[in-house]
Amino acid sequence: MSGPAISTRGVTRDFKAGQQTITVLHGIDLDVKAGELTFLVGESGSGKTTLISIMCGILWPTLGEVEVFGTDIYDLSDDDLVEFRLQNIGFIFQQYNLIPSIDAASNAAVPLIAQGMDRHEARKRAVAMLEKLNIGDQAGKLPNQLSGGQQQRVAIARALVHEPRLVVCDEPTAALDAASGRRVMDLLREVAVAEDRACIIVTHDNRIFDMADRILVLEDGKVTHDGKHMPEDH
């Protein structure tokens, strides 16, 4: 694969807060490569969630361009952008947002079902993904019958089941103790990182910083560091 997985050029985002406008991102220029576990790190409020939302096509930048695997995603029509996300992006939400009344396998199968795949075929693939994540035996359980960690694995399975080229993940370890947090990161590295797939993780959890291939530090809406390790002063 040639070229970066994601490239942002001059991405700026404003929010209206009452009378005044605050600029959360100031002209972000970034390239994210496939095959790497990329961390987006920064203090709370530094703009991490805003940036990752823009990079995965769910939040419009005020200015600038975003290309994902060569597609200028904010040049697409609304429906084409939705379709682009469905085909190319896997989401792991902080609150998992599983559907409470369908079982783990069906939850994990949602992107395939949304793509129009037959429900039984989709479930079969979802069960295979759950097995890969070591919760194959929980496939028939409803979300509320699972532990928090198991629910997160279902959410990870849902993000990967349709083999997207970009996986985004907001604060995956925030609610976990140190050991579980590291286990989840190991798992993500194992299943979410691939030759032709980019994986971006937003975090401010310093217990896992050593597990990144690349760390981007965001401060007040600007990228202030880019490297394999965290800068000394952090």
Add this chain to the structure above:
Amino acid sequence: MIWIAIRMLTGDPQKFFGLVFGIAFSTLLITQQLTIFVNLLERGASGVYNVSSADVWVMDPVSRTTDVAYAMPSTALDKVRGVPGVEWAVPHIRANASVRTKDGDLEGVAVIGVDDATLIGLPKNMVEGSVDVLSQPDSVIIDDVGTTRMFPDASPIGERLELNDQRAVIRGIADAIPSFTSTVVLYTKYSNALNFVPGTRNRLSFVLVGKADGLTSQELVDRIEAETGLRARTREQFARDGVDFIIENTGIPLNFGITVALGFIVGVAIVGLTFSLFIRDNIKQFGALKAIGVTNGTIRRMVAAQAGLVGLIGYGLGVLGTVGFIYAFSANPTFKGFYIPWQIPLISLVAVTLILALTGWLALRNVLKTEPASVFR
């Protein structure tokens, strides 16, 4: 995705049943009240429907319905018989009277005198006894609803009544459509009725007419009116007059209208609230679906499927409930002969569709407004 939408809904039994209940309740209220309304209105035409063989009713120009009639001189009968196109014409008397029962109770009744020779004017069917009993002196036939009213415990056959101080004996029971007020009706021969009803002249209420082949009822009506100066109405017109009289002279349309409107409003309120709560509870899931890649169009179809399922079940239960109600009360004389005209379930279906379209649209607005980016918040 439709499957997921349905599971989202049924996975929340409380709200699901709340929605179904709201729709069922609205359907029941609207269907049941409209059914009673229409059937009650039709009672205004029962006097006409009970005499199925008359094509045209002829009356004094001021008469309005079978029950609001001004008597004519008996010469009117001959005038009508002289009009070309009149196949037959018979006298018909309708009057109010009081009877004293054996126990001494006083009851207001309607006395209907039918043609002595042909017995035209009697209801088509008998519940007990034969129409021939009228040939015996002082005989009357009581209608079935009157029977349950005046003789709830025992058969009225052979009972003696004092009818405006005249002796009358019940010898049969007719199968009749009850009147709007469910008044007890006593049928007797015209000649007998003249004895039961006080007064000396002008006691002919109607002339019932059968038309000859080759002309329409309306043509005959025009001809009779032109030649006799009396008022004539076709069977259908006169039935309609009876219904209109009730509409114009009672608060019934307004009262039923209010109840039906309430059924609609309560439906909107219950379903609207529950639907909105359901959507709000699932807004995170909907947001996640939107982020993952479900279009607003598909979200619309999902909510429509949820509304459709609720509507189907709720509407079915509501209509079944109405049928059950009519069935359960079919033995009650007040509800005798009640049926559900096909237009009524259609009307409540439209009402239910409106309720769901309105509430579904309101609930949907929140989902469509949800930014996919909100899932990371």
